[in-house]
Amino acid sequence: MAITSANQLELLQTAEAVAREKMIDPGLVVEAMEESLARAAKSRYGSEMDIRVSIDRKTGRATFTRVRTVVDPEELENYQSEMTPEQAKQYMSDPQVGDTFVEEIPPVEMGRIAAQSAKQVILQKVREAERDRQYNEFKDRAGTIINGLVKREEYGNVIVDVGAGEAILRRNEKIGREAYRPNDRIRCFIKDVRREQRGPQIFLSRTAPEFMAELFKMEVPEIYDGVIEIKAVARDPGSRAKIAVLSFDGSIDPVGACVGMRGSRVQAVVNELQGEKIDIIPWNEDQPTFLVNALQPAEVSKVVLDDEAGKIEVVVPEEQLSLAIGRRGQNVRLASQLTGLDIDIMTEAEESARRQKEFEARTALFMDTLDLDEFFAQLLVSEGFTNLEEVAYVELDELLVIDGVDEGTAEELQARARDYLEAQAKAALDAARAMGVEDSLIEFDGLTPQMVEALAKDGVKSLEDFATCADWELAGGWTTVDGQRVKDDGILEPFNVSLEDAQDLVMTARVMLGWVDPAELEAADEDAEDTEIEEGEA
Structure with a gap:
């Protein structure tokens, strides 16, 4: 096939048709054609030549040119595409290193093999352009909700037609035992968009906590407008969920706004999530207060927070224990996810027994190490002393507030504590040196x-x-x-x-x-x- 005036316009027509079909820029198709024609010309004139093809965007005329670059004589490697300043003098006046000489060459006659090769180049370029378009279209949509049509199911994974491409809803991202048939409409959360060798991969989810947050944003105008903020979401997909909300307007109740008139707003989200029960909880900066809210409907007697360990102890009445834990631990698990804390739930009786055990252990420590009777040791524990270091190095006045302790007794207590600690330190040091x-x-x-x-x-x-x-x-x-x-x-x-x-x-x-x-x-x-x-x- 030769590029003649008879088929010059066909190039542009073909480029336009392919661009419309694949929804890409016609210029990219023309560039692919130029590259394919240049490859064909190199196979005819020689692969070492720097041959370029330019297609006029209006007339479709293809111009074949050979480009030669002026290089330093010591760097001359390719005699077909490079030349020295001395050699370039016959083509240009005063040639300098880096200058290029461009000359037009006759169009090539494309045989069957060259035409097939050109076709492959064009198809490859078009595929790459199509993949780039899909990726650029969806990369900024990650974290949003998309509607699509189910195309097919493969090994439990659902392939979804999202208009400009396909996306995948993996089986572990489906709610419960959801089943879909071809052409079913489906609403999903775009969890991730990745550029891969085989093209952009769009991963969907219906179990992500963000999916619920986005659904509430669609149903509750106050969330969309930023008056109410969703601070945290915890889900057991298809079963139960907890969502914490905060209002920046004192006149608007965040929980009531999310529930809606007669529960209309929250019910729309529940229906989309296959009947998933949703607890809407007011968010609070004070973590213990927030946790009490998160454990609803259970009533909490006391909360003890350990900031350093990220752990929290919750004490509930005996009759509230099963409600606080929930079926298969669901309630406490969701509350833990919502607050980001490790929650330890105990009854009032268990907490009392634990405190008694700690009291007895500290009493025994002071009896053994300071040679005190049980009553005196219990007095120390009752005043809040938990270890020997506190007794040994506390201000003397803090010991004098204990009933029956005078200055001499306080000094004797501190001396005994220090002697014991010094003996312990010496033993530890000797053991360390021995190791x-x-x-x-x-x-x-x-x-x-x-x-x-x-x-x-x-x-x-x-x-x-x-x-x-x-x-x-x-x-x-x-x-x-x-x-x-x-x-x-x-x-x-x-x-x-x-x-x-x-x-x-x-x-x-x-x-x-x-x-x-x-x-x-x-x-x-x-x-x-x-x-x-x-x-x-x-």
Whole structure:
């Protein structure tokens, strides 16, 4: 096939037709044609030549040109597409390195193989352009709801026609045992859009908490307008859900607005989610108060929050225990997801028994270590003393408020506590040295002898070993595994070393060893402070 005046306009007509069919820019199709014709010309004139083709967007005329670049004689490699300044003088005056010489060459006669190759190039370019168009169309729609038609089902996964392409609703993203037939209408949440080798992949979900939030945004104008904000969502898809809402207008009840007149708004969401029961809860900055709301309809007697561990203890009356936990633990699980806290529920009787056990354990500690009778030890515990360090180093006045304790008795108590602690420290230090702990770790400021002993038992015996530890290895932490919070025990956790303390200790060790430049550390801290100030101002 030769590119003659008879078929020049056909190129543009073909480009327009393909562009309309694939919904892409006609210019991209013409560029693909130019590249395919250039490849065909290279197979005719030589693959080392730099041959380019330009198709006139109005007339369809294809112009074939050969381009040669002027290069330094020492860098000349390809004699077909490059030439030296001396060689270029016969084509141009005063040639400089980097100049190009363009000459028109005759159009090529395309044989069957060349035509087939050109067709493949065009198809490939068109496919790439179509994929780019689909990706660009959907990448900004991630996090929104889309309506589509079910095309087919493959191994439990639903393929959905979303207009400009196909999306996939995986079986684990479906609600319960939802079943769909071809041409059923379906509403889904666009969870992710990825650019992959085989084209853009659009992943849908009907179980994502964000799906429920977006549905409420569609049904409740106040949420769409920003008057009411959805602060948190927790779902057991197809069964039950909890959603926390906050109103920025004191005259608008966030719960009532989401429920709607006679429950019309929330019912529309429930119907879309296959009858999923929804608890709408007022959000509160105070976590214990928020948790009490989240555990509704159960009544809560007392809440004890442990900020450091991200854990909260909830005490409920005996008759409310099953309601607070819910069927198969559903109520407490959803409340935990909503608040982001690990919730431990106990009855009033269980809490009383635990407190009694703690009281007895502390009483026994003071009796054994300070050689006190039971009554005196109980007095110390009742006044809030929990360990020997508090007795040994507290201000004397705090001991004198205890009934029957005079100055001499208080001094004797502190002396006994200090003697015991010093003996414990010496024993721990001797044990650590026996395990081979280096003086660099023993003398490190911030570590007690008992801490050094605990580190030695875990294989940390030098300052270098200590500097390689992660903060969570020392202070402990929490990891989420399969949706459940799992406790990671820290080496120094029994000594109440916080995550921040562990970070400071490890960084100090690294500075002492010369692993970290103190100046860089100060600069990083200043940057972090500036960022916090900017965020606060924003």
